Amino acid sequence: MFLIKIIIRNAFRHKLRSILTVIGVAIAILAFGLLRTLVGLWYLGVEQSSATRLVTRNAISLVFSLPISYRDRIRQVSGVKLVSWGNWFGGVYIEEKNFFANFAVDPKTYLELYPEFVLLPQAKDAFLHDRKGAVCGRKLAAKYGWKVGDTITLRGTIFPGQWEFVLRGIYRGAQKSTDETQFFFHWDYLNETLKKAAPRRADQAGFYMIGVTNPDLAAEVSQSVDGLFKNSLAETLTETEKAFQMSFVSMTEAIMIAIQVVSYVVIVIIMVVAANTMAMTARERIAEYATLKALGFGAWHIAGIVCGESVAISLFGGVLGVVLTFPAAHWIETELSQFFPVFSVSALTIYFDLLAALAVGLVAAVFPVWRGSTIRIAEGLRRIG
Amino acid sequence: MANGKPPIVEITNLAKSYRRGSQIIPVLQDITLDIAEGEFLALMGPSGSGKSTLLNLIAGIDKADSGRIAIGGVDITALGEAELAAWRAANVGFIFQFYNLMPVLTAFENVELPLLLTPLSRKERQEHVEMALGLVNLSDRMDHYPSQLSGGQQQRVAIARAVVTDPTILVADEPTGDLDRVSAEEILTLMDRLVHEFGKTIVMVTHDPRAAEKAHTTKHLEKGVLTA
Numbered sequence: 097m098f099l100i101k102i103i104i105r106n107a108f109r110h111k112l113r114s115i116l117t118v119i120g121v122a123i124a125i126l127a128f129g130l131l132r133t134l135v136g137l138w139y140l141g142v143e144q145s146s147a148t149r150l151v152t153r154n155a156i157s158l159v160f161s162l163p164i165s166y167r168d169r170i171r172q173v174s175g176v177k178l179v180s181w182g183n184w185f186g187g188v189y190i191e192e193k194n195f196f197a198n199f200a201v202d203p204k205t206y207l208e209l210y211p212e213f214v215l216l217p218q219a220k221d222a223f224l225h226d227r228k229g230a231v232c233g234r235k236l237a238a239k240y241g242w243k244v245g246d247t248i249t250l251r252g253t254i255f256p257g258q259w260e261f262v263l264r265g266i267y268r269g270a271q272k273s274t275d276e277t278q279f280f281f282h283w284d285y286l287n288e289t290l291k292k293a294a295p296r297r298a299d300q301a302g303f304y305m306i307g308v309t310n311p312d313l314a315a316e317v318s319q320s321v322d323g324l325f326k327n328s329l330a331e332t333l334t335e336t337e338k339a340f341q342m343s344f345v346s347m348t349e350a351i352m353i354a355i356q357v358v359s360y361v362v363i364v365i366i367m368v369v370a371a372n373t374m375a376m377t378a379r380e381r382i383a384e385y386a387t388l389k390a391l392g393f394g395a396w397h398i399a400g401i402v403c404g405e406s407v408a409i410s411l412f413g414g415v416l417g418v419v420l421t422f423p424a425a426h427w428i429e430t431e432l433s434q435f436f437p438v439f440s441v442s443a444l445t446i447y448f449d450l451l452a453a454l455a456v457g458l459v460a461a462v463f464p465v466w467r468g469s470t471i472r473i474a475e476g477l478r479r480i481g
Numbered sequence: 482m483a484n485g486k487p488p489i490v491e492i493t494n495l496a497k498s499y500r501r502g503s504q505i506i507p508v509l510q511d512i513t514l515d516i517a518e519g520e521f522l523a524l525m526g527p528s529g530s531g532k533s534t535l536l537n538l539i540a541g542i543d544k545a546d547s548g549r550i551a552i553g554g555v556d557i558t559a560l561g562e563a564e565l566a567a568w569r570a571a572n573v574g575f576i577f578q579f580y581n582l583m584p585v586l587t588a589f590e591n592v593e594l595p596l597l598l599t600p601l602s603r604k605e606r607q608e609h610v611e612m613a614l615g616l617v618n619l620s621d622r623m624d625h626y627p628s629q630l631s632g633g634q635q636q637r638v639a640i641a642r643a644v645v646t647d648p649t650i651l652v653a654d655e656p657t658g659d660l661d662r663v664s665a666e667e668i669l670t671l672m673d674r675l676v677h678e679f680g681k682t683i684v685m686v687t688h689d690p691r692a693a694e695k696a697h698t699t700k701h702l703e704k705g706v707l708t709a
């Protein structure tokens with residue numbers, strides 16, 4: 097009780113110093129939490145991509161497409177339940193900076209393969225029946241204020257021209273982590289337009305999505321599909337959606353590891369800063385610690401007072417940092433949704449935040465605790481005056 | 482003995498030196514001294530003669546090189562660190578030149594501090610603290626922080642803290658060294674009362690001849706040796 101009283105009053109003795117330390121820890125914990133959330137979400141995204149979906153693409157590179165005639169041959173491979181196909185459209189909405197993923201897909205099969213994109217039955221119906229219809233995720237619609245029935249014009253970058261679509265539905269993610277920022281429309285619309293404008297580019301699919309009857313068949317089906325087109329003009333590479341994403345992001349993974357390292361560096365820096373502050377504080381109070389010892393208090397009491405103050409300040413900063421994480425995450429989710437469609441802070445991250453704050457407090461206390469508890473009384477008392 | 486009572490402090494052949502690099506600086510040499518119970522002893526001597534060092538040894542906050550100090554029959558030179566701490570808590574009351582109060586604690590809480598190491602209940606502690614603060618005439622300042630008190634008042638709080646556990650001896654290192662004459666006079670009168678009314682034993686280091694006058698006995702240290 098008495099220890100707590102002294103700890104709390106000591107913590108408020110140098111208001112400015114304590115406040116600055118609290119702010120420093122809060123910012124460090126905020127950064128730590130956001131960086132870890134970022135990394136966690138990235139791995140989660142890779143994790144969650146379905147293992148029952150395969151992606152077939154041109155073996156040479158993603159930028160080359162595949163003949164649409166492959167579709168029927170893939171369908172005949174045993175273990176294949178469903179085939180969908182599409183093209184990365186790469187359209188720009190008004191300005192280059194308004195980036196979001198947009199695809200031309202075969203609507204019926206695509207929606208069937210992606211049950212996590214949840215559409216109301218009437219919206220789905222309207223979309224399927226309108227050749228110029230399009231569907232987008234809830235977040236994307238919210239960002240640009242689109243409503244069902246709106247006409248949306250995208251400027252083609254890969255496929256030149258102004259492309260008009262009518263928004264027929266807005267999908268919701270089945271899970272919180274489902275990407276709600278995609279935009280997709282009828283592949284037929286793209287293909288028929290190309291037939292007129294650039295016939296040589298028509299009847300090509302950028303990728304095929306394959307739904308397999310059983311996830312265990314994924315490897316087998318991949319081999320069969322790729323075997324089918326071996327030695328043809330356009331050889332294929334089939335892999336699970338997860339592997340596909342990984343190949344996409346193998347470079348990103350290096351960045352993720354770097355971000356993880358940075359998140360720890362942030363904590364180490366604040367540890368050093370807090371340790372310096374605590375050492376300074378303890379040095380000023382050496383005579384008080386010596387007095388307490390003279391009165392008969394033990395090294396453990398001194399250690400408790402010093403360590404308690406350090407941990408109290410750090411944890412206070414930590415809690416503040418955690419509290420700030422939520423509005424910050426919300427801001428990222430709304431303002432930077434093209435990069436981070438979902439940015440939800442997990443309970444585990446909060447737990448790590450508080451653990452990191454505790455670690456900062458403990459590490460910062462090590463030197464002052466050692467000084468305070470081993471100081472020789474006669475020596476410490478000389479510091480007075 | 483000055484007052485005919487048996488010695489409560491018995492110091493025999495005490496020596497202490499400091500090492501500065503390869504150099505050994507003797508600070509106290511072969512000190513032998515008895516202090517009777519109820520004695521008010523003043524230790525005087527030039528600066529650097531070893532007064533504070535001797536006082537610290539008597540109070541059990543420093544270690545001698547050789548020799549023996551027995552207080553109330555306990556040989557404190559034989560005690561370990563933890564035993565010594567417990568012994569100090571029960572037997573020594575400290576009065577410092579700069580009061581050494583905890584700035585974050587009120588007068589009441591400062592006086593209560595040494596009682597926290599005793600098995601007394603909260604209620605009993607409160608009674609003791611109020612009594613001690615009453616003794617130094619600061620009952621109306623219990624909730625004040627040290628920064629809200631004058632030097633003399635702070636020293637009175639420190640005296641209350643020193644006597645609240647009813648220790649065997651009180652040690653005071655220049656208790657009036659930082660005070661004006663009037664406050665110093667108050668403190669000395671208070672210490673005098675502690676000896677006469679409550680039978681306390683006080684060892685006081687001082688430069689101040691007026692302070693020494695209040696004491697029963699004065700001993701002089703000269704370069705680490707007791708002269709008279």
Ligand SMILES: Nc1ncnc2c1ncn2[C@@H]1O[C@H](COP(=O)(O)OP(=O)(O)OP(=O)(O)O)[C@@H](O)[C@H]1O
Binds near residue numbers: 499526529
């Ligand atoms: N930790 C230490 N290391 C080295 N020398 C020390 C140490 N502490 C004290 N001394 C020396 O011991 C001697 C006696 O010191 P002490 O503090 O006992 O003197 P004092 O009589 O109380 O002096 P003053 O009247 O100035 O307070 C001095 O010469 C001092 O420099």
Ligand SMILES: [Mg+2]
Binds near residue numbers: 532533534654
């Ligand atoms: Mg001295």
